[in-house]
Amino acid sequence: MDTTRLHETATALVADGKGLLAADESTGSIRKRFEAVGVESTETNRRDYRHMLVGTPGVGDHISGVILFDETIRQAAPDGTPLVRLIEDAGMIPGIKVDKGAKPLAPHPDGGETVTEGLDGLRDRFHEYAAMGARFAKWRAVYSIGGGRPTDRCIQVNAHALARYAALAQEAGLVPIVEPEVLMDGSHNIEACFADTEAVQRAVFRELHAQGVMLEGILLKPNMVISGKDATDQADPDTVAERTLACFRRTVPAAVPGIVFLSGGQGDEQATVNLDAINRRARRDGAPWSLSFSYGRALQQAALKTWAGDNDNAEAARAAFLERAEANRQAALGQLAA
Numbered sequence: 001m002d003t004t005r006l007h008e009t010a011t012a013l014v015a016d017g018k019g020l021l022a023a024d025e026s027t028g029s030i031r032k033r034f035e036a037v038g039v040e041s042t043e044t045n046r047r048d049y050r051h052m053l054v055g056t057p058g059v060g061d062h063i064s065g066v067i068l069f070d071e072t073i074r075q076a077a078p079d080g081t082p083l084v085r086l087i088e089d090a091g092m093i094p095g096i097k098v099d100k101g102a103k104p105l106a107p108h109p110d111g112g113e114t115v116t117e118g119l120d121g122l123r124d125r126f127h128e129y130a131a132m133g134a135r136f137a138k139w140r141a142v143y144s145i146g147g148g149r150p151t152d153r154c155i156q157v158n159a160h161a162l163a164r165y166a167a168l169a170q171e172a173g174l175v176p177i178v179e180p181e182v183l184m185d186g187s188h189n190i191e192a193c194f195a196d197t198e199a200v201q202r203a204v205f206r207e208l209h210a211q212g213v214m215l216e217g218i219l220l221k222p223n224m225v226i227s228g229k230d231a232t233d234q235a236d237p238d239t240v241a242e243r244t245l246a247c248f249r250r251t252v253p254a255a256v257p258g259i260v261f262l263s264g265g266q267g268d269e270q271a272t273v274n275l276d277a278i279n280r281r282a283r284r285d286g287a288p289w290s291l292s293f294s295y296g297r298a299l300q301q302a303a304l305k306t307w308a309g310d311n312d313n314a315e316a317a318r319a320a321f322l323e324r325a326e327a328n329r330q331a332a333l334g335q336l337a338a
Contacts, residue, residue: 001170006217007257009135009175011290013093013219014258017333018064019293020177021325022262023050023300024097024138025069033297039309047075047083048311053303054083056318060091062325067095067138067177067294073129084133095136095177096129098122098165102142105154113154116141116161119168126172136175138221139165145196145228146186155203163207170217177260177294179221180204184265186228190235194225194243201251215255221294222248223264224274237277244278245287254288261291263298268324271298272331279334292332299324 013020025033031041039045050072053059066087073096076082084094100118105111116139126137141158143150162178169176182197201222208215225244227235235243252259261278263271271293279291293299303321307313330336 001214002173003214003217005173006170006175006214009093010217010219010257013064013136013175014260014290014292015064017292017329018062019295019328019332020095020260021053021063021066021299022138022294022296023053023069023072024067025296026101027069027071033304034309037305037308043071045309046071048078049304049307050075051077051083051086052307052311052314052317053300053321054087054090054092056322058322059325062322062329063092065093065095065136067097068134069097073132073134088133093135094133095138096134097138097140098125098129098169099139102140105157112144112147113149113151114142115154115157119161119164122165122168123172126168126174130172130174134174136177136219137165137169138177138179140179140181140221143180143182143196143200144185145182145188145192150182150196150200155200159200159203159207162204163211163213166208166213166218167211170214175217175219176213177219177221178204178208179262181262181264182223184223184226184229187230187232188228189231189233190225190227190239190243193223193227194247197223197225198247198251201248205251205253215253216257218256220252220256220259221262222259224261224266224278226264226266226274229265237274238281240274241277241281245281245285248289249287252289256289258290258292260294263293263295266298268298268301271295272324272327272336275328276331276334276336279332283334293328295328299328
């Protein structure tokens with residue numbers, strides 16, 4: 001394991017306010033997003049859409065890395081140039097989603113909790129992806145709030161899987177992005193999110209230590225501490241910033257180079273404004289980590305609606321995508337214009 005290279009890659013991914021484009025939607029997930037704008041989810045359409053995003057001129061000024069799906073890392077642009085090479089030529093780092101999705105947690109599959117699968121054969125897949133040019137990876141675990149959830153068992157089994165994945169990624173020379181997502185779904189208040197996020201992250205970092213993962217060579221991709229989507233009282237950005245940073249100071253070791261927040265169902269503007277508030281407070285009060293973004297829909301939604309399956313709209317869609325990327329880089333610097 002080349003510890004120096006792992007640390008260099010991790011810090012490069014959060015340098016200068018840049019963040020990640022999560023373009024790793026599974027075939028099922030991107031089908032739903034395409035259907036919402038009237039686009040058929042064919043392999044060609046998926047290729048054209050993602051080529052449009054990663055080929056946006058100037059995107060490397062705001063985006064440090066791109067998380068790809070298995071299908072996408074194997075694809076080439078219409079002129080035959082591999083998408084991985086386009087990403088690298090733009091000054092970005094290619095990454096790969098490696099989990100196989102969240103499945104019902106046995107022995108009570110109707111209990112509303114899940115465990116993420118995909119560890120079987122992962123060592124060999126890592127070597128294959130590294131040979132294709134991937135330098136980092138991502139694994140997502142999800143936790144629901146409400147009705148006694150998340151249970152200790154759900155928290156523990158997912159923490160164990162995240163740590164095993166991270167250890168295998170580092171063995172293969174890839175930086176693991178560790179993504180424990182406490183979902184926004186529900187009517188819970190921000191303090192419930194705080195308590196469960198704290199419990200989840202404590203378990204994750206205990207397991208990372210137990211599995212021998214080098215923290216200087218990972219990135220954390222968590223939810224913000226935020227009100228449930230259906231909560232009557234929605235916390236304002238300053239409160240989100242204060243509670244998020246308070247939670248992470250309790251749980252995230254200073255050795256971790258960076259935290260790249262997921263948008264987690266927030267709207268485009270909401271995710272950007274909250275990220276800006278977090279960085280403004282962190283720069284005022286001090287924080288040991290770089291605080292940036294790893295957004296999917298919050299970066300892509302305007303571009304997807306503009307493109308709508310018609311490559312004649314690519315230029316306008318790229319302009320919309322670049323606008324969101326630039327705004328989120330400003331937010332990651334705590335410099336979002338009012």
